[in-house]
Amino acid sequence: MPLTKTPWHPLPLTISNRSAPPLLLQSTFTSTTYTIHLTDLVNIWSESLSKREILARAERNSTAIDPSEDVSQLPILLEKLEYALGRKRDDDAVDVEIFLGKSGLRLKATVELPKPLGDLKWVFELQPVGGVELVNLLVLPYLSEVATLRDMVESLMTVVKEKDTVLERLVEGMGEAGMDVGAMVGGGRRRRGLDKFDVGRWRGEFLGGDRRAGEVVSEVFEQNSEPEIPGVKGLGGEAGEWWRGLDEDGGGEEKEKEPRKKFEPGGGAQERWLQNPIPGKPVSDTDDDEFEVRRTPPRASERTPQSIKKPQSISPPSFRRKLSPCFKIRLAIQNSTPTHQASHREDRWG
Known part of the structure; x- marks a missing residue:
């Protein structure tokens, strides 16, 4: 029995449960193993059994088909189970019921076998698994299908638009040639073309x-052909607990936040210049002049012509520096010379 994977389809329950949401099933069978997935679009349950586990369950439940009898019986058993869960069966020889188990769900399948064999009864023990499995097995594949179909529709719209252009030119050309295109095409839906x-x-x-959800699920998952969609790389197990990597809030206590920088349009280099001004020439202890760092003047686009004035002449700053001792002596001699000469004149003419 080769590997067969049944796409997602509504669970074929013999007696539907009105209180249950739409239930979808996916199964994968080989000649010695099987894997079952069941989802209600919110949760997902699974069971995967190996050859040894299947043989042990068959012996424990005393199934009508004994897979330990010979090598050929195990593939026959699995083929019957696959048929019971399949979506293409349309007979009354199979019953599928769902029950609540100890830690999950139980699917009980009953398959009628030819006489003198009794009915084949098998219970699938489905256990809940993480939501990442639901994403990898159902959500991502169908998101990939939606994206693929959207690209196909957009491509088809382009082709139709190009054909409309060609068809319009053909109709105009045939009309100029005196041919009645409408009569050639005919009426009704053909003319709409x-x-x-x-x-x-x-x-x-x-x-x-x-x-309604049930209507959509039935329409999407009851197709007879499996959609051809590109493969999608699934999420890792850590994706189901991504929030554990977030920083804690600190019990509601607000942490001190750094003040936000005030945004100024056209800041850029100007803001960096203001934050890191160019150092001026160091002022000595003997210098009384004070320098003031001013903000950058407004941009030229923000000034009106009236506000632009002609540059004024700049007078040299007043001479207020302290004089050196040598210069003081020389200045004192120069200042005292006229007074000394005047005193001599007064003595001579007195």
Whole structure:
């Protein structure tokens, strides 16, 4: 028995449970093993048994088909179980029921066998698994299908648009040649083919009111052919606990936050210049002049012509520096010379 993987499909319950949401099943069978997945689109349960585990359960439950009898019986057993859970069965020879187990769900399958054999009874013990499995097995593959179908639709819209352009030119050319294209095509829906394709109207035909979940699930998962979609790399197990890597809030206590920098339009280099001003020339202890660092003047685009004034002449700063001792003596001699000469004149003419 080769590997067979049944795509997601509604669980074929003999008696439907009205209180249950839509249930989807996926199964993978080989000649010696099987894996079952069941989901309600919120949770997921699974069971995967090896050859040894299948033989042990068959012996414990005394199944009508004994896989330990010979090598050929195990593939027959698994084939019957696959048929019981399949979506293509349409007879009354199979019953599938669902029950609540000790730690999960139990699927009980009963398959009618030819006489004198009794019915084959098998119980699948499904255990809950993490939500990452649901994402990898159901969500991501169908998201990939949605993305693929969207790309296909967009590509198809481009092709239709190009054909509309070519068709319009053909109709114009045939009309100029005196040919009645409408008569050639005929009436009804054929004539509508001459009109340009209205994408908005076409999309509106598929967009209506809200639909029930069960209706959507049945329409999507009851197809007879498995959709061809590109593979998707699944998430790792740590994705189910990604929030554990977040920083703790600190018990509601607000931490001190650094003040935000005030945003100024056109800041950039100007803001960096203001934060790190160019160091001025160091002022000595003997220098009384004070220097003031001023902000950058407003940009030229922000100044009006009236505010622009002609540059004024700059007078040299007043001479207020302290004089050296040698210069003081020389200045004193120069200042005292006229007074000394005047005193001599006064003595001579007195």
